[in-house]
Amino acid sequence: MSDTAVDKPAGDLMAGHTVRRYDQELAKLRAIILQMGEHVIEQTQAAVAALIQGDEPQAYRVLDREPQIDYLSLDADEEVFRVIARRQPTAVDLRIVLALSKIAGEVERAGDKAARIARQTLELRQQEQDGELLVEPLRVAFQTLDDKACCMFERSVRAVTSFDVTQALVIFEDEPALYAAASNLRDLLGESGDDGLVPRQAITLFHCAQALKHIGTHASNIAEQVIYVALGQDVRYRNREILIETLRHRGY
Amino acid sequence: MNNPADTTPPRRAIDIVNASLKRRYARERRFRWLGATAVTLGMVFVVLLFADIILKGYTAFQQTYIQLPIELAAATIDPDGTRDPATLARADYMKLIREALREQFPEVRDRRDRRRLNSMISVGAPDLLRERVMADPALIGTTQELWILADDDIDMLVKGYIDRNAPESDRRVSDQMIGWINRLEAEGRVAKRFNTIFFTHGTSREPELAGIAGALMGSFYTLALTFLLSFPIGVGAALYLEEFAPKNRWTDLIEVNVNNLAAVPSIVFGLLGLAVFIGFFGVPRSTPLVAALVMTLMTLPTIIIASRVALKSVPPSIREAALGVGASPLQTQFHHVLPLALPGILTGSIIGMARALGETAPLLMIGMIAFIVDIPKGFTDAATVLPVQIFLWADSPERGFVERTSAAIIVLLAFLFVMNLAAVLLRRRFERRW
Amino acid sequence: MNTMVEVMDKTTGAISSADLAQDRPSAATVGDVTVADPRMTCRDVDVWYGAKQAIKGVSLDIGKNEVLSMIGPSGCGKSTFLRCLNRMNDTIDGCRVTGSIKLDEQDIYDKALDPVPLRAQVGMVFQKPNPFPKSIYENVAYGPRIHGLTNNKAELDELVESSLRKAGLWNEVKDRLDQPGTGLSGGQQQRLCIARTIAVSPEVILMDEPCSALDPIATAIIEELIDELRANYSIAIVTHSMQQAARVSQRTAYFHLGDLIEVGETNQIFTNPQHRLTEDYITGRFG
Numbered sequence: 001m002s003d004t005a006v007d008k009p010a011g012d013l014m015a016g017h018t019v020r021r022y023d024q025e026l027a028k029l030r031a032i033i034l035q036m037g038e039h040v041i042e043q044t045q046a047a048v049a050a051l052i053q054g055d056e057p058q059a060y061r062v063l064d065r066e067p068q069i070d071y072l073s074l075d076a077d078e079e080v081f082r083v084i085a086r087r088q089p090t091a092v093d094l095r096i097v098l099a100l101s102k103i104a105g106e107v108e109r110a111g112d113k114a115a116r117i118a119r120q121t122l123e124l125r126q127q128e129q130d131g132e133l134l135v136e137p138l139r140v141a142f143q144t145l146d147d148k149a150c151c152m153f154e155r156s157v158r159a160v161t162s163f164d165v166t167q168a169l170v171i172f173e174d175e176p177a178l179y180a181a182a183s184n185l186r187d188l189l190g191e192s193g194d195d196g197l198v199p200r201q202a203i204t205l206f207h208c209a210q211a212l213k214h215i216g217t218h219a220s221n222i223a224e225q226v227i228y229v230a231l232g233q234d235v236r237y238r239n240r241e242i243l244i245e246t247l248r249h250r251g252y
Numbered sequence: 253m254n255n256p257a258d259t260t261p262p263r264r265a266i267d268i269v270n271a272s273l274k275r276r277y278a279r280e281r282r283f284r285w286l287g288a289t290a291v292t293l294g295m296v297f298v299v300l301l302f303a304d305i306i307l308k309g310y311t312a313f314q315q316t317y318i319q320l321p322i323e324l325a326a327a328t329i330d331p332d333g334t335r336d337p338a339t340l341a342r343a344d345y346m347k348l349i350r351e352a353l354r355e356q357f358p359e360v361r362d363r364r365d366r367r368r369l370n371s372m373i374s375v376g377a378p379d380l381l382r383e384r385v386m387a388d389p390a391l392i393g394t395t396q397e398l399w400i401l402a403d404d405d406i407d408m409l410v411k412g413y414i415d416r417n418a419p420e421s422d423r424r425v426s427d428q429m430i431g432w433i434n435r436l437e438a439e440g441r442v443a444k445r446f447n448t449i450f451f452t453h454g455t456s457r458e459p460e461l462a463g464i465a466g467a468l469m470g471s472f473y474t475l476a477l478t479f480l481l482s483f484p485i486g487v488g489a490a491l492y493l494e495e496f497a498p499k500n501r502w503t504d505l506i507e508v509n510v511n512n513l514a515a516v517p518s519i520v521f522g523l524l525g526l527a528v529f530i531g532f533f534g535v536p537r538s539t540p541l542v543a544a545l546v547m548t549l550m551t552l553p554t555i556i557i558a559s560r561v562a563l564k565s566v567p568p569s570i571r572e573a574a575l576g577v578g579a580s581p582l583q584t585q586f587h588h589v590l591p592l593a594l595p596g597i598l599t600g601s602i603i604g605m606a607r608a609l610g611e612t613a614p615l616l617m618i619g620m621i622a623f624i625v626d627i628p629k630g631f632t633d634a635a636t637v638l639p640v641q642i643f644l645w646a647d648s649p650e651r652g653f654v655e656r657t658s659a660a661i662i663v664l665l666a667f668l669f670v671m672n673l674a675a676v677l678l679r680r681r682f683e684r685r686w
Numbered sequence: 687m688n689t690m691v692e693v694m695d696k697t698t699g700a701i702s703s704a705d706l707a708q709d710r711p712s713a714a715t716v717g718d719v720t721v722a723d724p725r726m727t728c729r730d731v732d733v734w735y736g737a738k739q740a741i742k743g744v745s746l747d748i749g750k751n752e753v754l755s756m757i758g759p760s761g762c763g764k765s766t767f768l769r770c771l772n773r774m775n776d777t778i779d780g781c782r783v784t785g786s787i788k789l790d791e792q793d794i795y796d797k798a799l800d801p802v803p804l805r806a807q808v809g810m811v812f813q814k815p816n817p818f819p820k821s822i823y824e825n826v827a828y829g830p831r832i833h834g835l836t837n838n839k840a841e842l843d844e845l846v847e848s849s850l851r852k853a854g855l856w857n858e859v860k861d862r863l864d865q866p867g868t869g870l871s872g873g874q875q876q877r878l879c880i881a882r883t884i885a886v887s888p889e890v891i892l893m894d895e896p897c898s899a900l901d902p903i904a905t906a907i908i909e910e911l912i913d914e915l916r917a918n919y920s921i922a923i924v925t926h927s928m929q930q931a932a933r934v935s936q937r938t939a940y941f942h943l944g945d946l947i948e949v950g951e952t953n954q955i956f957t958n959p960q961h962r963l964t965e966d967y968i969t970g971r972f973g
Contacts, residue, residue: 232958
């Protein structure tokens with residue numbers, strides 16, 4: 001399919017309908033999801049900061065803000081129904097609507113993960129007897145995992161803005177680093193008895209680490225949907241290395 | 253517009269519309285009024301025309317007869333008593349009538365007066381009496397009160413067309429004759445009876461003996477043959493040109509020619525008929541056959557054009573439907589297109605026929621103007637047609653032909669009406685467009 | 687690129703690009719124009735109206751028991767192509783068809799071939815319901831009668847009934863067969879036209895926007911009917927309604943300015959068309 005005419009258009013996939021209102025509806029749906037994504041990034045960073053610094057009010061704030069994302073996801077669902085009912089999308093439009101619907105789910109669940117971290121933080125604060133809980137290596141490891149997950153998530157949200165295959169590819173490529181950071185943290189927590197953590201605390205912290213890793217996984221899932229929209233191929237459950245290889249081969 | 257001092261608010265479109273509304277309605281009213289006037293005017297003229305013709309013509313449907321007691325003497329009619337038709341036909345019936353008349357007016361002795369008395373009786377009266385006797389030979393030897401056909405001058409006098417008060421020199425009937433008629437009228441021997449002669453006889457020099465049967469039959473034969481010739485040829489040509497012929501320069505040329513032929517003056521067709529049919533092919537002149545051939549030429553363009561329009565108006569979806577189930581082009585045309593186009597084709601043909609019925613000029617060229625007394629019995633008998641007959645009578649000097657002309661026009665119009673009625677009925681029958 | 691396609695084939699089951707390259711007679715068309723079991727095969731068909739080329743080198747197969755839909759913007763040549771398939775274009779002056787169109791290995795543009803029996807084999811249903819202005823019975827009986835398909839009245843009655851049944855119209859009209867076909871509703875008229883077409887037992891039925899004059903309910907009935915007819919006939923349908931093409935057809939062909947741009951499984955065309963023009967058209971981005 002090297003034929004130039006066969007190549008997909010370069011511009012905005014969602015624009016250019018004869019019915020301009022259709023463009024607007026799709027843009028609105030995407031805007032809701034982008035807004036959700038931004039909230040999730042803020043929430044995650046705030047939650048991780050609360051965890052690391054043991055900042056209880058910060059954790060409460062995160063929990064307070066969590067319903068906003070849920071409400072937005074309801075809005076997104078409604079918009080999806082509306083577009084399907086009114087426009088009967090086909091081809092790329094159908095893929096966009098389906099993908100955005102799934103992406104909304106992924107983002108919403110990523111928001112849940114941020115809230116979970118905040119809840120775990122509060123739990124830790126209750127168990128905590130005195131002083132600093134996290135030793136330096138743990139802190140660094142959390143920070144690294146947080147950076148990785150947030151970076152991937154931010155990238156995935158950016159990929160959604162233009163259904164950018166290149167960005168999605170980078171997310172896939174980042175996955176090993178995410179998993180490495182997660183397993184590093186797990187190892188540290190496994191040995192955490194030496195640092196004076198009771199098993200209960202270690203398990204709580206492990207939950208937080210899992211949540212952060214899942215945020216990264218949600219980013220990957222979003223990237224899969226971006227590929228689905230842009231290339232029309234469902235790449236879920238596909239061997240990642242071969243997929244990355246093929247996409248690179250294709251020039252992304 | 254650019255003047256900043258101009259502060260008047262922009263006029264709304266609806267204001268402009270309202271302002272012009274009155275003018276627009278006035279224009280519409282004017283147009284309607286004009287239309288109504290035109291229609292009324294047309295109707296008035298039609299009514300006037302008909303009224304004039306009917307008023308002038310209705311008296312021709314009655315004819316004046318004089319009742320005389322005629323002694324059908326066997327000695328005069330059938331001296332041998334054989335009742336042989338040849339003998340009966342040869343007898344001098346005029347003598348019988350004159351004798352009867354003389355008995356009515358025994359005081360008239362003078363030769364000249366006698367001749368004048370005899371002139372009150374139509375010269376055709378003996379023939380009518382002969383027919384009567386030959387139809388019923390038992391009458392011979394009896395004396396019958398018979399109604400004898402009066403001369404046209406007497407007819408005119410009785411019908412009031414001759415003014416009895418005018419000076420004697422100004423009228424065709426002398427005072428003496430008026431006196432005789434007055435006497436006969438007083439005796440109840442003069443009456444107007446239904447004019448059967450008008451419908452059963454051919455034309456004649458004598459108005460009272462002139463009928464339109466010859467012209468009517470001539471017209472009928474001519475039209476029937478014209479229809480038989482022009483309808484199939486015309487419809488066939490239209491079908492071919494419209495549905496089958498390739499669209500190229502030749503068919504374009506034919507189309508232009510057909511359209512032009514429809515506009516050719518009819519006298520030209522007469523000349524053509526004279527030159528080609530009579531001159532070249534030797535078709536007998538003055539016959540319905542040659543008239544029909546000329547009329548066919550003249551009607552063909554009308555029928556072809558009307559048929560093509562009718563065929564064109566059949567929706568193409570019907571053709572597609574028929575072709576789509578595998579009908580051949582000919583089946584498509586004859587099973588589906590032609591039946592749908594038939595009402596239109598018939599209308600066009602009837603218009604062509606009506607035109608042919610009223611046509612005079614080309615027939616003059618092919619000898620239809622000849623004075624033909626006999627009623628034609630076929631397509632090759634010499635004949636004349638209604639409009640030519642009307643033309644001939646209108647040209648005759650006798651007063652009696654004036655009313656006959658109008659009467660013939662009434663008959664012609666009735667003929668047209670019947671034709672149009674037939675057309676409407678035919679249309680109704682075929683027009684099943686469900 | 688090839689690797690990509692092959693990798694993805696494992697899940698989509700699409701035709702591999704290697705096959706594509708070999709069997710595609712017209713280089714311009716995306717997708718596989720051939721089917722395993724073709725009823726009609728068209729190769730490099732050009733249609734000219736005078737000097738104007740209406741169809742440019744179109745190759746396309748119509749499979750047995752499949753509904754092939756043809757979509758495209760107005761004037762794209764889809765109807766013209768459809769009308770080539772039973773030589774309805776013969777009736778148009780200045781229309782010239784080159785290339786080969788075969789019905790069961792018989793070239794229908796063979797000089798020796800008579801278009802009249804061809805049209806009995808390849809029936810056609812038109813955009814506007816066009817029953818003959820005759821009775822319902824006569825509408826259906828006309829085709830069999832002119833072709834002499836039945837020997838007597840009883841057989842004809844039976845054929846009329848079975849055709850009307852197949853067209854799903856029998857129960858609605860059985861009591862009024864002698865009434866005019868034009869008195870039926872639009873949807874019924876169209877089904878009458880379908881009954882008239884199948885009465886001459888065609889192999890292929892061509893439908894030229896059969897529902898464009900009908901309301902949605904009547905359209906749904908016709909679509910259901912098309913799906914049923916697929917069991918016995920090959921159907922090629924031209925439609926302006928993309929949803930209709932998506933609903934009734936197994937394969938879809940997209941025409942654009944006389945070119946056949948893309949052919950493929952309807953599912954694939956409507957979820958993931960390969961050509962940009964196809965995508966733009968079916969998503970409503972032009973036309």
